[in-house]
Amino acid sequence: MPTRPLVTCLAMVALLSTATVRAGDPKWKQHTINGKSEYEAAGVFDVDGDGHLDIVSGDTWYQGPSWKPHHVREVKRQGTYYNDFAVFPLDVNGDGHEDFLTCSYFGRDVGWVENPGKSEAKWTYHEIDRPGPSEAAWMVDLSGDGVPDLLPNAVNTVVWYEVVRKAGGKGHDLKKHDFGKAAAGHGVGSGDVNGDGRSDLLTPKGWFEAPAEPASETWAWHPEWNLGATGIQILTKDVNGDGLVDLVYGMGHDYGLFWVEQGKGTGGQRTWMPHPIDKTVASVHALMWADLDGDGKDELVTGKRVYAHEIEPGATDGSVIARYLFDPARKEWTRHVIFQGEPAKNAPRDREKRLALKDFPAGTAGTGLQLTAIDIDKDGDLDLVCPGKSGLYLFENLRVSK
Secondary structure, three states: OOOOOOOOOOOOOOOOOEEOOOOOOOOEEEEEEEOOOOOOOOEEEOOOOOOOOEEEEOOEEEEOOOOEEEEOOOOOEEOOEEOOOOOEEEOOOOOOOOEEEEEOOOOOOEEEEEOOOOOOOOOEEEEEEOOOOEEEEEEEOOOOOOOOEEEEEEOOOOEEEEEEEOOOOOOEEEEEEEOOOOOOOOOEEEEOOOOOOOOEEEEOOEEEEOOOOOOOOOOEEEOOOOOOOEOEEEEEEOOOOOOOOEEEEEEOOOEEEEEEEEEEOOOOOEEEEEEEEEEEEEOOOEOEEEOOOOOOOOEEEEEOOOOOOOOOOOOOOOOEEEEEEEEOOOOEEEEEEEEEOOOOOOOOOOHHHOOHHHHOOOOOOOOOOOOEEEOOOOOOOOEEEEOOOOOEEEEEEOOOOO
């Protein structure tokens, strides 16, 4: 994984996002699912079919609503990382039990983990492909068939896996679409860049334009920006309401959360102007849109990955999880804090001796490599599941009164 990014076109006036509280802001209650967990990915689905949502992270699934842990498999550790960089539910073999898709950086693979359907039985890993080191992934409909596909951040190549229903209707296959190595980098994303109604594929170096038949036709390449080492995903949205889709991204191994405004040049060509959202947050890896305050509009939800690398800009800063709102009238973003942690004040100078569970205060939450916004307690609002090297936590949204 790259250490410091090289970012172009970011010589601009600093805009410091302010932490504000306004009427209607959700309040949050933090629940510790496992304060000793170091896995950076977690998924939420009904493992045992009892009607309650469960949490799956690393080698364990946590049975809701009590969060009783069940050890299900062994996951290889590499330094301070585990080869479990994504958890996305999918009944791959069609047996009626939710399995999950995953990827790994050091294992250089993508695969699926089979749910045996028995609470104390071991789960089995099945390799799908070895595209290279994959730091996190996302599920997004790139094929245009209404079914989310697997988009890993295979940092040395651009690849996605179409989720295809098997003949007979039971289970799924994953069909590989390889876009080569030239456009690859630290970060990947998706969104409708040109407003044609199709989901394009984004990298730190530009974007692949989805054709009319995304699963069978060639995607045109547009090298229109150079963002550096971004997080996952690189997001899209018409931020300022001008009818053009903009970019939103964070720096994976440095300070900064940014949006890039799309415009039109004198010849009608697309132009891209970067603006800061929050220059105080570091190690931004996981980003998503979610409507946490229930107003019908998605907000940007992200934060700091705890010890993305143990030594890099902002590594020992206090962790933060926040949602960001754009005010079109003022043309600026405000930060609304969900969690603010204390810094690692006595972290060893030697990177090899740093460990998040020792260096940060107990209860420190971060974004890890995956965020999940889901109504886990079924009370009508979205809660957050946040894994990371400093523990696995659930943030209960108290917006709807109990």
